Amino acid sequence: MVVGSGGREHALAWRLARSTKVTEIFAAPGNSGTASVGTNLPVAETDVDGLANVAAERAIDLVVVGPETPLALGLSDRLDAAGIPCFGPSQAAARLESSKSFARDVQDAAGVAGPGYQVFQSASAALAYVEHRNRPLVVKADGLAAGKGVSMCANLEEAKTAISTCMQDRMFGAAGETVVIEEWLHGPEVSVFGFTDGQNLSAVVAATDYKRVGEGDTGPNTGGMGSYGPPDFWNETLAEQIRREIMLPVIRELASRGSPYRGALYCGLMLTDEGPRVLEFNCRFGDPETQVLMPRLASDPAEVMLACATGSLGDVEPVEWSDHPVVAVVMVSGGYPETYETGFEIDGLDGSGFDNADSMVFHAGVRRAGDGSGRLLTSGGRVLACVGMGGSVEEARRHAYQRAAGISFEGAYYRRDIAELRSEQPTTIQ
Incomplete structure (x- = not known):
């Protein structure tokens, strides 16, 4: 299930x-x-x-x-x-995502590098801090905020607005009662994933996620507008460094606290000039990275996931990932991530035959009409992901966009620059 x-x-x-x-x-x-x-x-x-x-x-x-x-x-x-x-991890271990301050505490105890940060439960103290710092900062709601609780603040006014939004306007409810304010890091950003049973950790795999709604990484953060993998800067040396120096220490620290982590561990990283730095940990596979990773998973997923759940990952064959590139382009409702309408008919999408040799479509905010017609209607902000495969990123990208071009619904929007200019991607900042 x-x-x-x-x-x-x-x-x-x-x-x-x-x-x-x-x-x-x-x-x-x-x-x-x-x-x-x-x-x-x-x-x-x-x-x-x-x-x-x-x-x-x-x-x-x-x-x-x-x-x-x-x-x-x-x-x-x-x-x-x-x-x-x-x-999937226990409630205690899932605090890696449900509490950013807890995650930073675990990370510090494990000796894992990240940005400098401060935790605040008082709006006045947080405001005083950013006024004193008066430099670009990242303001994060401590709890779960559906991927929208992170504000990149290039100046003092933006930081003050972000704090007020969380702590005074309570835009994210209880999730924003505590905020974590972090140093603004620079460098390529990458999402790294591994399977773990609380003791063993599989080979890790990477994907690039595009969070901003607009092309060129502009506009507000969203749940994700697209993804591709493997990134062209990814290699076995970097993968093993992240596995050994970042992810395994965190798994061992949680185990030492009596909260062994079992499931998919997601580490969001910035590759800075000083080395990899942890931006965040998540307690599950990412979205839309999963739409890129699952076509690349060569091992049997049921066997691997059951082994993680039962603490026996060391007893199964090593997890293998295909090197073939995959690109996902997310189609969203007009106005997303803010105000948008749903209930529009989707043309060009055959719900029963959603995949073929070089592309597939994964449904998200899609439902069948209740009139027995079989029509597919939009039901959310992120509607679907068009996924392309190929021998190169360029070929996979072409297949993904060809699939997207054949699908339409009122207000449909998608970024045209997913996996573009690979040598310069991702150039976003935390």
Whole structure:
């Protein structure tokens, strides 16, 4: 059973359905894409008891949790108590994402390098700090804010606005009661992922994520406008350095605290002149990076994920990733990430045959019309991801954009510069 309803969950369900060890796929609550490879169940991803109950009723052998919120709510703990293996960390270990201040504390204890930072629970103290610093800073809501709680503040006024938005206007509710203010780092940014059972860590894999809504990395942060991998600056030496010096120490530190981390560990990094620096840890696969990673996963996902859930990753074959490039272009509703409308019919998208030899489409904010017509309608801000594969990034990119060009709905928008100018990408700043 795959928990979640976005493009990441469609990608996970699609890849799991291709495993010879999987006989049946469920998704809760799923979307129109997961329905094409399995059975959707009407249980919200935040309904921890409901998810645990349906997993028991359906005799689920493995639960794979896509988004962070169910993990932060303790879904993995609830399933563990019921004897149901869960690919996803405990509530305590998931604090790596649900509390940025906790993540920095773990990182410091593990001796892992990151930006300089300060934690504030008082708006007046935070405002006094940025006035004293009076330089570009990054202001982060401490808790979960659906990927929108990070503000890149180039000057004092922007920093003051970000603090007020979090702590006084309470734009993110309780998530913004505490803020973490960090040094602004420069360099290429990369998302790195690995499978872990709390002790062992697989070979890691990388992807580049495009967070800003506008081309040239302009406009507000979004949940992600596209991704590609492997990045052209990625190599085995860098991968092993990050695995050995950053991710393994954090896994060991959590284990020493009695909170072994089991699942997918996501490390967001800035490659600075001084070396890799951790921007953030997330407690699950990224979105839209998962749409790029799952087509590249050569190992059996069910076997690997079950081994992570049961603490036996060391007993399975090493995880293998294909070197073939994959590019994902996210199509969104007009106005996203701010105000947008939904319910528009999507043309050019065949929900049953979403993949072929060189491209595929993963559904996110897509639903079937309730009139029995089979029509597909938009139902969210990020609507779908057009994914292209090829022998080179250029070829994969061409296939992704060809697929996107054949799909339309009112207000559809997507960036035209995903995976463009590879030698200069990513040039964004934290």
